[in-house]
Amino acid sequence: MSNEVVLELRQLCKVFEPDTPRALQVLFDIDLQLRAGELTALVGPSGSGKSTLLNLMGLLDTPSKGELLIQGQATAALDDTRRTALRAHHIGFVFQFHHLIGAFNVLDNVLMPLMLQQGKPNQEQLEYAHYLLEAVGLADLAQRSAKALSGGQQQRVAIARALVNRPALLLADEPTGNLDTQTADEVFTLFEQFNRETGCATLIVTHDPLLSARCPRTISMLDGRIVS
Ligand SMILES: Nc1ncnc2c1ncn2[C@@H]1O[C@H](COP(=O)(O)OP(=O)(O)OP(=O)(O)O)[C@@H](O)[C@H]1O
Ligand SMILES: [Mg+2]
Numbered sequence: 554m555s556n557e558v559v560l561e562l563r564q565l566c567k568v569f570e571p572d573t574p575r576a577l578q579v580l581f582d583i584d585l586q587l588r589a590g591e592l593t594a595l596v597g598p599s600g601s602g603k604s605t606l607l608n609l610m611g612l613l614d615t616p617s618k619g620e621l622l623i624q625g626q627a628t629a630a631l632d633d634t635r636r637t638a639l640r641a642h643h644i645g646f647v648f649q650f651h652h653l654i655g656a657f658n659v660l661d662n663v664l665m666p667l668m669l670q671q672g673k674p675n676q677e678q679l680e681y682a683h684y685l686l687e688a689v690g691l692a693d694l695a696q697r698s699a700k701a702l703s704g705g706q707q708q709r710v711a712i713a714r715a716l717v718n719r720p721a722l723l724l725a726d727e728p729t730g731n732l733d734t735q736t737a738d739e740v741f742t743l744f745e746q747f748n749r750e751t752g753c754a755t756l757i758v759t760h761d762p763l764l765s766a767r768c769p770r771t772i773s774m775l776d777g778r779i780v781s
Contacts, residue, residue: 559624559643559721559754560587560610565619567605567777579605581777583619587754589721592745593759594765597774603758606774607726610756612640623719642671645715645753647725651707655700659691662699663713670718678717685713689743705736706760712743716751723747723755729764741767 567580579602582585587593595603608614609621612628621628623643628636638715653662663682668675686692694702699710708728715723725744729737741757741764748755756772759765773781 558586559589559623561585561622561625561744562610563608563620563622563696565606565621566617567602567614568617572616579777580609580616583730583779585754585772585779587722590748591754591756591770592753593754593756593770593772594768595715595756595772595774596762596765597759601774602777603774604726607646607724607756607758608721611724612636613646613648614673617625619697640665641718643721645718647711647715647723647728649727649730651711653702653707653710655698658696658698659686659702659710660695662710663717665714666718681719682713682717686710687758688746688776691748700730705732708732708736708740709743712747712750714752716747719751720753720754723753724737725755725757727758727760729759729761737761737764770779 563584564584565583566578568576568578570576583606597603609616618630623639627730628639631639631711654665660682663686664674668676686695689712691706691709691738699707702710728741732740744755744757745767747753757768765771772779
């Protein structure tokens with residue numbers, strides 16, 4: 554397995570509402586590398602900065618200081634268009650709430666990142682989307698409206714959607730936080746499977762010690778710092 558560094562953080566800081574009386578520093582000098590093939594849990598108490606860190610990693614937000622490299626490419630100085638393109642090509646994101654589009658069917662939700670990026674998907678991409686739906690056990694529901702699915706099914710669609718662009722980096726913020734224990738276990742197994750099959754560096758925020766224990770690497774945060 555390649556051990557290429559997919560994501561590197563150097564001295565990353567985040568301050569919300571800087572230069573105001575409400576200024577709040579949430580991340581302090583974070584140094585971190587994630588490598589291809591790694592499956593990592595990110596844990597820590599509520600408010601310790603996990604989601605803030607994930608949003609920075611996913612290029613959904615910008616750091617106040619420091620540098621963030623995706624596959625060796627520095628991102629801090631990029632404009633929005635370039636950041637969006639980088640995100641579209643290299644990163645998959647799964648949220649606690651799936652954010653599917655209820656009015657669209659399951660297949661179109663999976664294809665959404667490609668449609669936004671390039672318009673109509675090509676044949677190979679379409680086949681991969683079908684493959685992913687089969688892998689998450691939803692092949693039969695491809696044409697079903699997304700709003701007519703259970704919570705666990707919707708989260709499976711969200712995972713397929715996050716993988717459709719074959720990301721080098723997969724980020725998931727409490728993807729099982731909303732699911733019952735058995736469904737959470739099944740969804741987590743999908744992350745393990747895709748991590749193995751695609752070699753994408755995978756980082757999962759979870760409050761569940763049983764799930765984090767299944768990851769070969771665990772990163773713990775406390776008060777905006779990585780403590781182990
Ligand atoms: N947009 C924002 N503006 C101001 N403060 C924010 C903003 N987003 C988060 N914070 C603050 O940053 C701190 C870290 O929040 P964050 O959401 O990263 O924590 P978390 O570790 O993900 O917690 P949880 O486990 O509850 O999801 C908290 O004190 C929070 O109130
Ligand atoms: Mg959070």
